[in-house]
Amino acid sequence: MRARLRQQALLLVWLVVVWNLLWGTFSWANLISGVVLAVVVTTLLPLPSVPTSGRFRPLPALRFLGTFVVDLLVSSAEVSWLAFRPGRHRSAIITVQLRTDSDLLLTVIAEALSLVPGSLVLDLDRERRVMALHLVQVRDAAHVERQRANVLAMEDRVVRAFGSAEDIARLDDPSTETPETEGVGRR
């Protein structure tokens, strides 16, 4: 119940901030009308509650953000070059066994992965935590494995920045991998 209230409060604050940003000025009138609107919107259009167990750690979050910006620059340059370059490139579709078991973290990971390292999330098997990704350009099998490692490194950074203690413990404990999914990543 308390978690639900906290979540509602965060959503309200976010809506009020967006309202004020849209007006471009912070004033009492904007603040009050924003609060009224936010309450009306959340009451009329309630969202399902997302279980949040994580917490925010500033230093790992900064590390995640920094890597994200660099990755965004690199992958944009890569895709631009592919668009200009003559000839065809080879793509790949891979599946990666993730270790995180939190809806919110998986969402962050999927968003970040779609934006950065030459990958695009195709599908996510929530039960088995297997993510299917399309890689825009791969040179050979070794490159595919490097990309797979990149995905896991991204998961690592996200979980260390926003995950709970259990989420982080799961990163280091391979026993949570279910045996029948282990072969999925390999041919």
Add this chain to the structure above:
Amino acid sequence: MSAADVVASVCLVAGSFLCLTAGLGLVRFPDVLNRMHAATKPQVLGVLLVMTGAVIRLTGQPVVWMLVLVGVFQLLTAPVSAHLVSRVAYRRRHVRRDLLLVDELGVPGTPGPAGSTAADTRADEPADGPERTGR
């Protein structure tokens, strides 16, 4: 011309250039999945750079905050739409399989994604699957 003007111009030109390459990618890439890459990476960075340039030029005006919102929502929504489009494209088999180096999702014998049963997968396929027979 002040230093801020130079930075703003560089951001605007670079951002426009990235948006141009995104458009070029949309035309030149061979299939939907590749095109979605063009629609996410250079496109998002391009919009972000254009917004940055505009913010620097328009500092002090209320409209600046709206540009910040544009950037934030671009980051949040571009991956979601790209994912949805590419997921549908994959399920409808609009994929150039001859250009794939590996396809671990389509390996016969492995269970399909998202807990889908064999019946689900069949229902997703078009009645005439020319790509399917080619494998």
